[in-house]
Amino acid sequence: MTQPTDRRSVTPLTAVRLVALRELNTRLRTRGFVAGTLLILAVLVGYLALQASLFSDADRTTVGLTGQAAAIAEPLEQGARQLDEDIRTQRVPDVEAGREQVRAGELDVLVSGSPANLRALVKTELDPQVRALLSGISQQEVLDAKLIEAGLDPAEVMSEVNSVRVQVSTLETPDPERGQRLVVALVMLGLLYMSITTYGSLVAQGIVEEKASRVVEILLSTVRPWHLLLGKVIGLGLVGLVQLAVLGVSGLVMATSTGVLTISGVATQTLLWGLLWYLLGFFLYATVFAGAGSLVSRQEDMQAVLTPVTIVLLVGFLAGFAVIQEPEGTAAVVLSMIPFLAPILMPGRIAAGAAGWLEIALSLALTVAAIAVLTWLGARVYRAAVLRTGSRIRLRDALRG
């Protein structure tokens, strides 16, 4: 038996570090973490591959031409080029075969009839651009006939008509990367929602585990509640950060190397912003999850106290889709300023290139302030509730101490 000496003081830093290290060790080593990360990565790859094929296929319209209509192939493709529409034409032997191809989805439109009297067959509805093009061709045909009737040369008249164009001036240069930015923003939205929900829930789960197994009584006889809570939050936060970074970097590398993304600069920037907002969002929600978790003593009761918190996150996630569609709108700006939603919405707006520096700074400041308040509240609830086992504790009682 050694005589106790002064080396026996556990500094707060040591206590927090030890608790955090235990969380890192027990989580990172588990098969669940590795399997989970790989699964999400697979989903991510699948989504990117889908996006890649959608990019190349979605806007292409395949038009089948049969009979006399075969003559409009040239003017149709030319008109499509002017409208920046991707239209491919192909010959179809007869209407019956074409009808089958439309039904099977191999053709988008089957056109038959004479150029002056075109008939289009589609599965459900005709793309308005294609409709306009086809109508234009028919009208041109009729117009040509009328011009010839009037003794004029259609080619001459049309070259004169075609030379008249509207003068366009733009206030802002169009962003050719917009589509890709949206994809990046969507991926980031999903990853952030998933990471904050998952690792926030893990904080609550860990606290309930310690309460249920009663190990918390031994821990609190040597560690202060606040240090135990902080160590747990930091440890799990880092596990989540590692996972998000692994997913982000590998997703980025794959998307760039396969050519799905050509804007690696924007994507890298988004990833870095995403990691920062993940940390903010995680710390914002972690102590709320911790306070909620400390109110119950059994895993079975946990869902009930966590639901209100996860619902707020879900609302943020769903609002994210709308915000990303129109990232400059007033609603998007306001929503992304609310601290509870900012960590999920702001990175998407930044990725879409819609958030100004002032807006970013303001929402950062608001979120940090909210973290301070919620950490104080969450820690207070945790300290009051963590040693009370048995039935669920009411939030009001826990806040009263």
Place this chain on the structure above:
Amino acid sequence: MPQRTLEIDSVSKRFGDVVALDSVSFDVRPGELFGFVGSNGAGKTTAMRIVLGVVSADAGEVRFDGRPVTHEIRTRIGYMPEERGLYPKMKVLDQLVYLAQLHGMPPNEAHRNAETWIGRLGLTDRRADEVQKLSLGNQQRVQLAAALVHDPAVLVLDEPFSGLDPIAVDVMSDVLREQAASGVPVIFSSHQLELVERLCDRVGIIRSGRIVACDSVAELTSSAASQLVVSAPAAPPGWAAALPGVRVVSESGGSTVLELAPDADDQSVLAAALATGPVHEFTRRKASLSELFRTAVAEGAIR
């Protein structure tokens, strides 16, 4: 007070309207095994939790080595809570090393001590198993190791013997004796009074939040009324009822148990017994701790 004494000084605690502890005072001296006994709900666990700072006292003070127990001193206490608790999914060795480090031990020493206690408590084959896969008896051993792994300066054990098989009881007893012999004040609560009587240097009896007796077992039992066992087969029923200072506790098959007032003369009892015929047994018996405990608790019920 001698050095390295754990003093509980006028500690009170209420939970709502319930008085859990009412100005409880006692001390546990270095090298001493102190038994803490009382009925369920008498306040043993609350007192121990207050020593560990897991519950805060409303009034009073806990001191160690003459100084109030602070958070720093608590890290040097070895604690076994009534509700056993370890991380179910953590391996035995990892768990002990972690707890030793949380109590301020450097990693190397934590490892060494964990291995030592694992070997000492016969858990060597189980050291890499998750705690939840161990039998209840083995989980208890890990729990004891968790209380000892950081070389505590004080041991506070709540019901350390409950749920142990006889061999584990022996191991636990040996460990506690050895810890006390090395100068550590050891306090433990138990309902196994024979065990407390055999092991402890001093005993504190708590009833409804008050200490009603606190002394060595010998002192406590000697001051109590003593009993006589008289075996006189020929004696008629009620033969001893009229003797002065004597109360008949039980009478069956010629064997009579009598309780003597401290000033009563046992020789006159013997003479009375011999007057009825042959006497096969005449034994003076000291009250056991169990009897003492029942008396102490019964007094409370009457009061």
